Amino acid sequence: xxxxxxxxxxxxxxxxxxxxxxxxxxxxxxxxxxxxxxxxxxxxxxxxxxxxxxxxxxxxxxxxxxxxxxxxxxxxxxxxxxxxxxxxxxxxxxxxxxxxxxxxxxxxxxxxxxx
Amino acid sequence: xxxxxxxxxxxxxxxxxxxxxxxxxxxxxxxxxxxxxxxxxxxxxxxxxxxxxxxxxxxxxxxxxxxxxxxxxxxxxxxxxxxxxxxxxxxxxxxxxxxxxxxxxxxxxx
Numbered sequence: 354x355x356x357x358x359x360x361x362x363x364x365x366x367x368x369x370x371x372x373x374x375x376x377x378x379x380x381x382x383x384x385x386x387x388x389x390x391x392x393x394x395x396x397x398x399x400x401x402x403x404x405x406x407x408x409x410x411x412x413x414x415x416x417x418x419x420x421x422x423x424x425x426x427x428x429x430x431x432x433x434x435x436x437x438x439x440x441x442x443x444x445x446x447x448x449x450x451x452x453x454x455x456x457x458x459x460x461x462x463x464x465x466x467x468x
Numbered sequence: 469x470x471x472x473x474x475x476x477x478x479x480x481x482x483x484x485x486x487x488x489x490x491x492x493x494x495x496x497x498x499x500x501x502x503x504x505x506x507x508x509x510x511x512x513x514x515x516x517x518x519x520x521x522x523x524x525x526x527x528x529x530x531x532x533x534x535x536x537x538x539x540x541x542x543x544x545x546x547x548x549x550x551x552x553x554x555x556x557x558x559x560x561x562x563x564x565x566x567x568x569x570x571x572x573x574x575x576x577x578x
Contacts, residue, residue: 357511386565395472395557396512396568412565444511454500454519457566459511 355379357460359445365466368437374430374463378447385428386448386457387420389441396444402428403450432465440467471495472560474569483578487545491558491569494539498560498567503532503543506555506571515556516543548576 358377366372378385387399398412402422413419417435422428432439442464446457473492481487491501499520504512518525518532518541525532531544545552553576559566 388568393570395474395570396559396566398565398567401565409565446511454517456502456514456517459504459513461509461511 357445357447357458359443359460359463361463362461363464363466365468366435367468368435370435371431371433372435372465374432374443374445374465376428376430376445376447376460378426378428378445379458381425381449382447382458383425383450384448384455384457385422386446387428387430388444388446390444390462391438391441399430399443435465435467437467440465470569471498472558472567472569474556474558474572476572477570478573478575480575480577481548483550483576484547487543487548487552487574487576489543489545489556489558489572489574491541491543492539493541493560495560495562495567496539497562500561501532501534501541502559502561502566503530504557504559504568505552506557512557545574548574550576550578552576 360375383404386401388396402408417433420430442462444462446459448455448457502517503515506512534541555571557571558569
């Protein structure tokens with residue numbers, strides 16, 4: 354597609370359940386990022402992937418969070434044993450590479466609500 | 469500790485006038501700055517950026533000013549249009565990933 358695609362657009366689940374969020378980056382973009390935005394907050398970095406290099410996981414808030422990426426394609430963010438504080442909009446972005454002057458192109462996000 | 473601060477959560481401006489959005493940062497290692505615009509239920513879109521070797525960058529109606537000594541940058545929109553109504557995020561980086569502020573909601577009133 355033309356832009357970054359995320360699915361689902363909305364997800365409501367019960368506390369304690371596991372969730373998987375999907376991101377399809379722009380074709381040819383080697384760098385992929387996950388952020389989250391909690392209510393009233395800015396975007397919070399979670400993890401990024403660059404090509405075949407080891408991902409930078411420094412922003413993951415706990416070991417309940419993990420992410421995978423298949424080559425330079427789809428990425429999945431998994432949250433295990435969800436908690437109410439995980440409620441947020443989860444945003445994926447991609448760029449041609451991780452150079453700082455490469456603008457990141459964002460998807461529309463997945464709004465996650467934990468009951 | 470917030471490294472990028474947008475102290476005004478909201479701003480209202482008359483159509484045709486100038487909108488000035490401000491951003492302060494604390495990390496002196498930041499040397500590249502970006503502004504993103506976000507409409508409801510959409511992801512942020514890149515607007516304009518500036519490197520620390522410059523103090524001004526202009527793109528059409530949008531100009532970003534950087535004051536390194538004050539660790540302050542601002543986004544000017546002239547003239548403001550109703551379609552500019554959105555949340556504007558300031559972001560900074562010494563390298564990937566970006567550090568974002570909390571955003572300023574701009575309302576341009578017709």
